Amino acid sequence: MIFNFYKSTKNNSSFKAIIIYLLIFLWVLVAAFPFIWTFWGSFKVELDFFSISNWTNAITGKNTKQTYGSPFTFIGYHGAWVQEEFWKAFINTSLVCFFVVITSLTIGTLGAYALSRSNFKYTFWLLIMALIFRAMPPITLVAGYLPPFFEWNLWGTLPTTIIVLVSINQPFTLWMLHSFFQNIPKELDESAKVDGCSQYQAFGHVIVPVMWPGIITTGLFSFLLAYNDFAVTSMLLSDENRTMIPKIAAFLGTTYTEGNVMFAVAAVVSATVPLFILIMFFQTKLVSGLTQGAVKG
Amino acid sequence: MKHKTFFWFILPTFLAMFFFITLPIISVTIQSLHTPHENVLVTVENCDPFGCKKATSINHEATQNLKKNNPLGKYVGLDVYFDRGHLAIEQVKDLWSKTNNFFEFLKLTADLPFYKALFFTLTFTFTVTPIMLVLGLLIALGVNSFNKKLKGLIIFFSLLPMIVTPLIGSIILFWMIDSRGIVGNLLQILFEDPGLSLKASTFLTWIMLIVYGVWHAIPFSFIVFYAGLQTLPKDQIESAQIDGANTFQQTIHIIIPHIMPLITFVTLMQLMDNFRVFEPIVGFNAEAHATSLSWIIFNDLGGETRQLSAAATSSILTILGIIILLLPVLIKTWKEFEFKK
Numbered sequence: 006m007i008f009n010f011y012k013s014t015k016n017n018s019s020f021k022a023i024i025i026y027l028l029i030f031l032w033v034l035v036a037a038f039p040f041i042w043t044f045w046g047s048f049k050v051e052l053d054f055f056s057i058s059n060w061t062n063a064i065t066g067k068n069t070k071q072t073y074g075s076p077f078t079f080i081g082y083h084g085a086w087v088q089e090e091f092w093k094a095f096i097n098t099s100l101v102c103f104f105v106v107i108t109s110l111t112i113g114t115l116g117a118y119a120l121s122r123s124n125f126k127y128t129f130w131l132l133i134m135a136l137i138f139r140a141m142p143p144i145t146l147v148a149g150y151l152p153p154f155f156e157w158n159l160w161g162t163l164p165t166t167i168i169v170l171v172s173i174n175q176p177f178t179l180w181m182l183h184s185f186f187q188n189i190p191k192e193l194d195e196s197a198k199v200d201g202c203s204q205y206q207a208f209g210h211v212i213v214p215v216m217w218p219g220i221i222t223t224g225l226f227s228f229l230l231a232y233n234d235f236a237v238t239s240m241l242l243s244d245e246n247r248t249m250i251p252k253i254a255a256f257l258g259t260t261y262t263e264g265n266v267m268f269a270v271a272a273v274v275s276a277t278v279p280l281f282i283l284i285m286f287f288q289t290k291l292v293s294g295l296t297q298g299a300v301k302g
Numbered sequence: 303m304k305h306k307t308f309f310w311f312i313l314p315t316f317l318a319m320f321f322f323i324t325l326p327i328i329s330v331t332i333q334s335l336h337t338p339h340e341n342v343l344v345t346v347e348n349c350d351p352f353g354c355k356k357a358t359s360i361n362h363e364a365t366q367n368l369k370k371n372n373p374l375g376k377y378v379g380l381d382v383y384f385d386r387g388h389l390a391i392e393q394v395k396d397l398w399s400k401t402n403n404f405f406e407f408l409k410l411t412a413d414l415p416f417y418k419a420l421f422f423t424l425t426f427t428f429t430v431t432p433i434m435l436v437l438g439l440l441i442a443l444g445v446n447s448f449n450k451k452l453k454g455l456i457i458f459f460s461l462l463p464m465i466v467t468p469l470i471g472s473i474i475l476f477w478m479i480d481s482r483g484i485v486g487n488l489l490q491i492l493f494e495d496p497g498l499s500l501k502a503s504t505f506l507t508w509i510m511l512i513v514y515g516v517w518h519a520i521p522f523s524f525i526v527f528y529a530g531l532q533t534l535p536k537d538q539i540e541s542a543q544i545d546g547a548n549t550f551q552q553t554i555h556i557i558i559p560h561i562m563p564l565i566t567f568v569t570l571m572q573l574m575d576n577f578r579v580f581e582p583i584v585g586f587n588a589e590a591h592a593t594s595l596s597w598i599i600f601n602d603l604g605g606e607t608r609q610l611s612a613a614a615t616s617s618i619l620t621i622l623g624i625i626i627l628l629l630p631v632l633i634k635t636w637k638e639f640e641f642k643k
Binding site: 021022025026028029032033035036037039040042043054055056057060063111112113115116118119120122123125131133134135136137138139140141142144145146147148149150151152153156168169171172173175176179204205208229232233235236240250253254257269270273276277280281283284285288291292295296 | 303304305307308311312314315316318319321322323325326327328329330333373437440441443444445447448454456457458459460461462463465466467468469470471473474475477478480482483484487488517520521522525526529530549574577578580581584587595596599600603604608610613614617618620621624625628632635636
């Protein structure tokens with residue numbers, strides 16, 4: 006391995022090492038600091054979070070202490086979760102993500118398996134269509150959804166949004182699972198069939214158990230696509246069915262005028278925490294997922 | 303796999319994509335060729351002892367009937383494409399004849415809503431993509447020389463800007479660069495200008511959005527390149543070192559060619575993702591200074607008016623844009639497939 010590739014060049018290596026360390030340190034700072042800062046600030050009052058007089062107030066919480074007797078306050082969280090009913094948005098997001106992941110994986114695994122085990126010409130065309138669909142911004146489809154959804158009274162509900170999110174994520178899911186399936190040797194199917202399995206049985210009893218790591222990785226990305234979507238969900242959900250991200254966007258407009266900025270800050274931090282936990286537990290899976298498409302084309 | 307088995311396996315995902323991607327595209331295309339009905343007007347002549355007056359009023363019944371019979375609206379062909387809100391053919395022609403040089407022409411064209419969005423989208427796409435490629439590679443090369451425990455920690459923090467919801471990421475940065483936020487404050491002190499606000503100028507807003515775009519995209523190129531670096535040809539590097547090649551020469555002649563397929567892949571993905579730039583414009587509250595193609599679609603669809611026809615036209619133009627952008631890649635894939643046969 007070439008882990009020490011840069012260290013091994015001896016000429017002016019200490020100078021180079023300093024530059025490299027500085028660059029990496031800067032990047033980690035730039036990547037992490039905004040989140041740490043906002044997390045810390047979410048327990049303060051607005052005068053501390055947005056500090057005109059002295060920026061150290063945001064760290065020490067001077068005004069927060071004056072108002073609440075402690076440099077930490079949950080007033081922003083209380084305002085967001087209880088007063089503005091952010092918990093509803095949280096439940097909606099949980100429902101949407103759960104059903105999107107389950108459905109995407111079920112129909113995606115079936116489809117990707119078929120695509121990876123077939124050499125007909127239409128296989129290629131289906132994959133190319135999926136690639137083009139993957140390239141299109143999902144917002145371009147919304148004008149097509151609205152008239153029928155209004156006509157048949159489907160607009161604004163969670164099931165409609167779940168089905169739409171599953172469908173627009175299928176191209177991505179198919180490509181990702183397809184590349185995972187190609188890593189599984191076809192001989193495995195063949196030997197199962199020789200032993201008397203049908204294609205369906207071979208898939209269910211032999212391939213899926215081997216595929217679990219790939220399915221979990223793809224599931225993580227389906228989850229992220231559903232969780233992070235703003236454009237489509239905010240167009241398709243009615244006010245009371247809003248998920249967290251559209252809810253936060255709606256917050257911004259109202260809270261700025263009412264002076265409840267800390268509600269929005271608390272909501273933003275609350276919506277970041279699940280993602281933080283996700284990275285903590287699934288870091289290696291996420292990395293392997295990101296590189297999967299690259300390595301396998 | 304037999305055709306029949308293939309059919310049953312692919313059916314659910316095919317139906318989902320057919321009903322919620324293919325059909326909507328067709329519907330959007332048809333909608334873009336129609337425009338909402340105008341109200342049916344009737345002119346009534348009212349005569350009284352002082353003379354006759356003509357009054358125009360809306361015939362509600364007839365308008366309702368028209369809308370009911372033709373819910374799509376009136377067929378207008380490509381008119382919506384050419385109107386002021388989209389390609390603005392007349393205005394562009396007019397500007398072309400009025401302006402003296404090309405730069406001035408571009409500047410005035412950029413005031414038209416569609417071109418304004420197009421220029422920003424293209425600028426964003428073609429600045430963020432190269433910057434994130436270079437910085438991602440530099441970070442990947444740097445991290446490669448760290449020890450294993452530290453690497454895990456660096457990767458953990460590096461993933462944050464990409465994994466966190468784009469809207470949330472941009473809002474968090476927006477609060478920090480606010481003139482009362484820590485970065486905004488710092489910039490005011492650095493430039494000794496207490497009135498400095500990044501939100502007030504178009505140029506600074508664009509820079510801000512591009513910085514956000516790079517911040518959001520670096521993790522992707524970093525992770526992919528870092529994975530590629532783990533499979534470097536060890537013997538080639540050793541022999542290059544023996545031959546006296548310095549770090550820069552090694553990078554240019556061995557590392558870059560080795561990870562070239564990855565660079566192509568990251569570029570392709572980034573072109574797609576940056577072309578749909580949307581969330582940061584909402585998060586940074588920047589629509590006064592910067593709009594994108596996705597943003598104008600969203601803007602037309604939202605609100606109480608819901609201008610579906612205008613949004614549909616912008617959607618089709620956006621799809622055409624992404625196809626043109628990706629055409630080289632599609633042609634290459636097609637040639638490879640033909641070659642394999």
